[in-house]
Amino acid sequence: MFDRENGWLPKVVREGEGLRLEFAGGADALHDPRTFSLPIEEKHLAVLRADLARHLIVWSALTPLSFAAGIDEALDDGAAVALLDPILLGRPDEVDAFLQHTRLERAQLVAYGADVELLESGRVVEAMTAATERPDWQRAQEYDVDRRRAQRGTTLSPLDAAILRFTGQYVHGSTIPHRDPEAVDPELLPEVVQVIDTAERASAGLRIERDARRGRTGTDKQDWKRMKAAVEAAVRGAYPDLAADAVRTVSFLMCSEAAHRARTQPFDVDAAEHEPMTQRRERTLTFTDDKEVEEKWDPGDERHAVEAFWDFVAERIGSRNEVFTLEDEALGEGIQLLFYASSLARIASVSDEGGDTGTKYRVEYALIDDLAHYRAMVRGFVAGGFDALDGLALWMADPTEFEEARRRRLHG
Structure with missing residues (x-):
């Protein structure tokens, strides 16, 4: 009966004399998405068809229920149906008030264009004014990472964030870092390059050797620690206001590049x-x-x-x-x-x-x-x-x- 261009959003199907909202969520034992459905009415369909923001919000509220169902349990139909009227038929202020006591998959909303500041302030309906049918999951990942940083008391400055983007570690801090100037705002790139130059000078006289005790690709942990300490001391000395995450990613970049060079050299x-x-x-x-x-x-x-x-x-x-x-x-x-x-x-x-x-x-x-x-x-x-x-x-x-x-x- 109704399906948006993006096939992941919940769709409405007719089953006999009634309508059902069908959506994917969670995963089964084989890690494939599970499919759930719940009964809805014509008035719900009308809102879903006309209002992308509420379509996305109700899906975001249903997603935690699909996760709770696990790999083989049934969806809590009562809890799911109880979401429909308050979210789809209420005034914006009523929806926001209801959502204060409702679990939402917030990163999902961010992926579809939610204004993060409005979302965090509890103005969910207004936050979805600029929603799109095409998600940006990189944006959602960054939102999740920022929330975790905030929970541990870390706030990134624009330069901190630019350094993490330059090394490709803004989202995944454990991945091997690399240099990506195009990921950085051009206005901040010269400052990022200066930080990297400081790290390169600090590590210029050091090298990381291969370590046969750790196999063919292993490198010396002590060499790594010495280079890490030297780089971090130099960067902190030159840029005392940098966040620990930014300092760490710069030292990780220097050490990773040195280890990569080592693997092309002899063991001794x-x-x-x-x-x-x-x-x-x-x-x-x-x-x-x-x-x-x-x-x-x-x-x-x-x-x-x-x-x-x-x-x-x-x-x-x-x-x-x-x-x-x-x-x-x-x-x-x-x-x-x-x-x-x-x-x-x-x-x-x-x-x-x-x-x-x-x-x-x-x-x-x-x-x-x-x-x-x-x-x-x-x-x-x-x-x-x-x-x-x-x-x-x-x-x-x-x-x-x-x-x-x-x-x-x-x-x-």
Whole structure:
């Protein structure tokens, strides 16, 4: 009998001798919209046909009832029918008074053009004067986000909002930020660019490295934290009035871009760019993990031995696979990286002056500070073997002494 161009708005159908208002709302178990209907009268149809604002308002009041029905419960017909006369037939002031005690899907009204200031003041009918049949759901999402910010006491200035729009994080703060100058009011864009320039200068001397302990795409959390702190300190210092949300999104942008650059680089940039292939190039090296998977690195391999080892770690790392060994079997030397304990062991076979035939080993343990420390250890062993690690850590030969030191650090 009646259906607007936008097929989502409730439509009126004739069923036998009566009329029913049919609308979609909520979702079923398969996440598809559910369809509900309720009986209406000719007088209701006349208003729906003539007044888009009231059509949208009654739908906004019916939507919470459809959500309450869940995936398979029936609509509360009594509550739904009780909405019709007050919303469709009342004077504007009577409708507004009724809606003060009625749940509304307000974001839905905003999507269809509601004036937010009038809506928030309770003048719902007047707020829908400029309603349209075509929704703008981005506007509705921003309305929802603004309400949540207001609930936690956050108010955005025009510059704050412009920065969030520039990074694409006005609505979804957890998405990967990007640069979108076209999303910003041209009058505010120069100020936004100045803020970004401040952040870029603060992060210019920092970088985020790849972290094989977190897989092929993982990056170093400590590097991220250092860059975040540096950027936020610089931005807050230069723009003390910026909201925390704006400062956070700028640091997130800088860190995300640095992490993206890192994923196109080697796992150990220093080894790849600055460390020559020295004494160990003529030696075959063996990589193993805690699952006894083994891989050989041979002289002439296109990859640096350090990069090949970290590539092996990134491929094999897992919650139950956190011990990796790098060995020079010909010399009887190796290092064992104990990621779960932030530590490392270096091992060397030793000659037996007592004449026993069994192989004996010299084993020493060290606590590892961070990823950079692990990288230095791997580089040192590849370049110079067991003895090259002497100055890179405090070594302990007694396992009990080492375990006590590890626990002291763990528990502060």
